[in-house]
Amino acid sequence: MLSQETVITTHNLTKSFGDFTAVNAITFEVKAGEIFGFLGANGAGKTTAMRILCGLLSPTSGEATVAGFDVYKENESIKKHIGYMSQKFSLFEDLTVRENIEFFGGIYGLSRKELKEKGNDLIQRLGMGKEAEKLVGSLPLGWKQKISFSTAILHQPKIVFLDEPTGGVDPITRRQFWDMIYEATDSGITVFVTTHYMDEAEYCNRVSIMVDGSISALDTPNNLKHQFDTDSMEGVFLKLARQAKRGE
Amino acid sequence: MRNLSFILQKEFRQIFRNTTILRMMFIMPIIQLIVIPLAADYEIKHLSISVIDQDHSSYSRRLISKLTSSDYFRLVQYDNDYSKALDNVGKGKSDLILTIPAHFERDLIKENSAKLALAADASNNVKAGLGSSYAVQMIADYNNDIREEWIQLPKFVDMPQIQITTSNWYNPHIDYHLFMVPGILAILVTMVGSFLASLNIVSEKEKGTIEQINVTPIKKYEFILGKLIPFWILGMITITIGMIVAFVIFKIIPIGSYLTIYGFSAIYLLAVLGIGLLISTFSDSQQQATLFAFFFMMIFVLMSGLYTPIESMPDWARYIANFNPPMYFVKVIRAVFIKGSSFSDLLPDFLKIIGFAIFFNGLAIFNYRKRSA
């Protein structure tokens, strides 16, 4: 399933805010079609790194390309080829489900006809026929997140960035959410996801663990467990997190 | 441009769903246009006056009846107790104290000259100034009446006289509503433009939805146009509602052309929307944006010539007022409404406001960052 094409490459990517180095010379590659897990304690620099890759933040130094475009100069081109779902809830609460789909699909270049078809299709798949005309603000969190994810990949981006997408939802909804992620990778979308949940880390093809702004480990979940001599990702994480100097 | 149609669709949906903004749009102009002109009447009437009459003559009574028969004064105290009068001023029950000294009548007739003393509560300088000038005028009238009774006509035969005739153009009946209503219209449009637009963007910031917009391929100018156009339309609606209210309540219709008014409003709105956008780029929360908007609105309104004339300002303040866009709008809308000034009469103001529109929007676009440093 994994091809050799790389969709994200970074080399010594660094971001400092004044004296504080949030992201310290990270280097990694993400292959097309991969689910790439990005783990770390709060404040380890995950979100900062992700925001740089999405073109929301300028890096201080180092190199990075996303979908073949340079993060320094071509950040606007990057945006055409990615989807993004932030940890802060990102749909318009005062628009209905269908209106949100229409808006986000529209600005990613879908025609009105496509929008209608894809919109109906999506609403059907999510089983939200009744709720399609309701304001997003009135829906439960789990549903919002599913819609949020679906709109983020509506335009078939090369990569979708998910920043703690399943925070605060029940295990069943989380499971369903991951099913949706798998479906997305099946259709060729690369998934770059940050998470706190160690069981979710197991679902990733490869996992990187950030400690104090640097990547301390990067491999498949199995290899990592082997390397750190423990039987769960939680064990791996705890061993690495103990080295952290930054407080929460 | 294709993106723009989706953005506009979204903005309009949100605006029409937000009843607060809609209510603001309709109620604010109506309340302000009705209440402020009714309040802002500079002709002061019904001032309370205490009269200390130590003469008790027919002349002193005549003076009092002259003063109180007008609309300007209301007698609240008539006796010989000055300390009570001072007390009344202290309590705010009395605005003026007129003292008629003993032998007023005798001095006036026999000595050819008599004295009166007037004291005004100057804790409100405007009221004191106007009130005492009304009193001075009426006493002078009274004086003339008496003089004419004692001197036979024809009077002052061989003294050269310069007769003065005065006329107040455009507003011969000195109607303050005519003066205030167009000015308030200008301020309303300013509020819609700067205040509502900045609140709107900042609330997207607060909710985090702006970040979602920033990762999309929407261009800067598309985003800004997407915010400008709806509020521009709302502003034009506000001015229309305002003109309807002006007509229905105050029977005021512009003497000049509607085209000039709408033309100027259209450009002016762009300028204030630019200011609104700028405010939003500086603020992180709606609370902050309100404060900023309020701060600037205060300067805008006070320096606009709405209440006090620009000419009365010292040089430095007039210089600042030249950079105050609402100053031009107040001036232009009054000129068109009251004097019927035409587009060509107001060309310099048009050019300046176009300059402001370009400057503020340019700055706002420059300042708006899809990516932070």
Next chain:
Amino acid sequence: MKLFFAFIRKEFWHVLRDTRSLIILLGLPVMMMLLFGFALSNEVKNSNIGILDLSHDESTIQLADRFDQSRYFSVTQKLKRESEIAEAFRKNELRMVVIFPPNFQENISHNKQAQIRFIGDATDPNTSNIMINYATAIIRDYQNEILGEQKLPYRIELESSMLYNPKLSSAFNFVPGVMTLILMLLGAMMTSVSIVKEKEKGTMEILLVSPMRPIMVVITKAIPYLLLCFVDVLLILLLAYTVLDMPMRGNIGLLLAESILFIFTTLSLGLLISNLVDTQQVAMFISLVGLLMPALIFSGFMFPLENMPLPMQVISNIVPTKWFYSIVSTIMVKGLGFEYVWKQTLILVGMTLFYLTIAMKKFKIRLE
């Protein structure tokens, strides 16, 4: 009690961290004091006027020069025809035109009678009136000069005096006004918006489940604003005293005590609003339209209350700003004591208790 202070400390951090807002909150009174003190006035100075001189003789040239010399006017245009007046007015170039009809001098010396016309642009009726009055005075002076000094018979001499404010300084009027307005803005608007903000964000619930009594949670949010309000009062008084040369006549202690009372009034009004609404935008809307506008209009400092139509005068009685303005003006400007303000004080106390009672009631209902 320890918990109470912990909460207050948290609220202080909120307010102090937001430096931009803090600058505005402290800068607003300063800006208003300076504008009102130095920039705004109703005086007419160097107004642009035009002269249409159809005689062009010695007297008219002399008179035109007098107009130009006067501090009220500056002659910027010499017109040729009456038809030019309208255009100059329409372009906002002139405020008034003085017309000397033909044969002015001759009429004075031979017919003992001459005419002058003043045409004011009464778009701004107030200014137009004032200008015409000044212009009339200039002509009267001139006339008296050619007549020579002479005393009229049956003369009433009026001695005018201005109580409390002999120089008719506007500061005596606007300083209490600015104080009232700022306290209203800070007390009611900032408090209500900051409480509603927590409601909107959902953080209010977190605070409400803490062991603090719910009403105390809300009160702690108002305390930083109480202090800020007080700082603003001191700032305004300091500026009035130092920059605007306003004497402090009354008892400062009494003035500060009354200010604190009014701050409580506005804070309780803020609490009440925050209990009634759910979104910041509504809170701001109510504060701006429902509080600040009435505060400006009905305090009596911008517009005199006597002139208003009766319904508006009645409304003004339920607006707290009217009473506070009267208190400040009485103490500060007139230098009078508590016996002159006890009534207004009582009304403010009553209003405060009224707002607080409703706020508490609403608050309990919400929690059930």
